[in-house]
Amino acid sequence: MPLFVGIDVSSKNLDACLMDGMGETLATQTVTNNLPGASELRDAILQHAEADDTIQIAMEATSVYSWHPAMFFHEDPELKQRRTKVFTLNPKLVRNFKKAYAEMDKTDPKDAWVIADRLRFGRLPKSVIQSEQYLALQRLTRMRYHLIQSLTREQQVFLNHLFFKFSAFNLEVDTPVFGHAITEFLLEAYSLDEIAQMPLEDLAMYLQTKGHGRFSDPEDLAASIQKAARSSYRLSKCVEDSIDLVLGSSIEIIRHLKRQIKDLDKAIARVLDGIPNTLQTIPGIGPVSCAGILAEIGDIERFDDQAAIAKFAGLFWPRHQSGDFEADDKMLARTGNRYLRYYLVEAANLVRRHEPEYRAFYQKKYREVHKHSHKRALVLTARKLVRLIDALLRNDQIYAPKKKVTR
Template sequence: MQTQDTAVSKLFIGIDIHKKSWRIHTATDLFMGKGITMPAEPKALQKYVDTHFKDYEVYTAYESGCCGYSAHRAFIRYGWKSLVFNPADLARTGKLRYQKTDVLDAELICKELRDGRLKGITVPEVEREHLRCLFRRRNDLVKDFRRIKSTIKSQLLYLGIKLPAEYDNSNWSHAFRDWIRDLSFEYPTVEAALESRMNQYDYIDQEFRYISNELRLWCRTHYKKDYKLLRSIPGIGPIVACGILSELGDLRRFSNFRQLAAYIGLIPGMTQSGESKVRSRGMNPRSHRLMRSYFVEATWQALRYDPVMQAYYRKHAGKDTKAILVKVARKLLSRTLAVIKTETPYQVGVIE
């Protein structure tokens, strides 16, 4: 009886991705291959594989970063198995902690991929990725807003102009802006400089309002169900809800609360050795910094409008204020996950 080999040979490709070129390292399930540098194009890698490794089952991996997920999606279309992973998850030992080159990185990624030690991140679908771009644009405009406000006030301080008491706050009313524009100076040069800054303020203000409206409109239209569920929670306003939908995606993908808390970064760092007690090292530095800050800010609003949250906060009164706030933020995050998974709007004042 003639036997036939039905096993499919596997090819593992570790890629160190850059803007203009890729450094790749190949290996099969039998031996380590070689590394080469090629143009930063998925088609170039496909041509290389078709030439040298035809009929292989292909596995690829690269670090998430500035180049996004377009290469990953191209590999999936080719019928390959692709993995995008967090750079912090790449184990570096010995000399690799002090030696970092594209050659070493590609080889290490290839080895880790072949040995099955890499764990991929969740790649968002294209619609949510594009929504994320809109949400992050809004956050950039918030930074620009703060910067231009600070610059204008610094300019007035430098010129020795004291703000009236009714305008000396963070609220920039139309009356305050008109007051700035009505200021007169001995020379027109400083007036031109100040007018230019005010024009920049008006532009940022207009763009900020436009982007915010587009963001809310898209979420209300395309994620209506989850958006309404999130808005039922005290503290979760329109922008925080949009941030959850764009940055975190569908919360149903998290199997439990601990996974979500770890992803956001609302879990403590801990140390313990031998007989010693477990000690907290404060907030975990590995986090989704943007959404963690949003949840902490949303906590203040939750404390204002939800008696259950207020009671929980008072129960820990007298301790470290920041630590208490993080505890309440975790409770708010837990509530957010529960509302989405049960698809039941939150009822204010109901004890959990």
């Protein structure tokens, strides 16, 4: 008979409920969320498990608090001998299941009971417990995702404040705002009148020097900046000084984030070298995209097929049917691993630029609708890419454009 163990995890405690296959509670226990506490709970689990019992342990993926106990139970030698399975469940899965029990109290022991009962019902998602090699890569790629989101937000903050000072900049200047030359120029904190009256040759030489000679026509760029300065709204000296300070601070934050991302990219490439794979044979997929995908998928044998990977990433569209009605518009699922989805979509955007088959597919999907064309086409391209990734990883196969994959 199986033994089901539901654990409600907090930063301080592990509240456990041990349940048999008939749904009867065998024991409850609260231990400290540390190594001695987890060891005590392991002993209690083994004590209640009969010799031929299968053991399944589940807990919610509660931020960082569930990782250590999940890895402890997964790696413990005594539990391994009993072929124990450890699951970390999406809290949304448990929350929706709990709705079936009307008016149930919200307490840690009750939550542990619900987790054990959900475990007893089966049909569980793939466990996210992975080997240390994939986990090390995952920490790096998830941190990179976090820094990219922070960089995007900070760049938007910068652009908002730039409009206060230089309202016509984006209208007149056709060059990236976050290039080294432009950010260096904005750090000088010139007033709009000073920029407008600056000798054109001096401004062009400054931009060419800071841009390391990359501008094909620095005088034309300088002229467009001066035109933007003349066309922009004017601020009072008090407000302009404040905006200059904010812009300078924002530029330094952006540069710091970019340096951190570069350092992470180097670390990601080093760890990735120790994980054999063939994903980088796909045109457009580099070390970062490859690492982000591998870190979340882990061992490909955890998934039955490519559809399971797509569902794990949230790249699927649930069917909506009732009677004779069949919905034509299907919404993308709002569940799944957002990190894997992010790296798959980023990889699809790169692959469609390098691979004719994926470029043609993207363009076909882009033309099908008039609303959110790019986003929709890119997500569908990512879904198509999942099939290729599954085949290459499962078969240890190198990508060949003219060769059909075997799965």
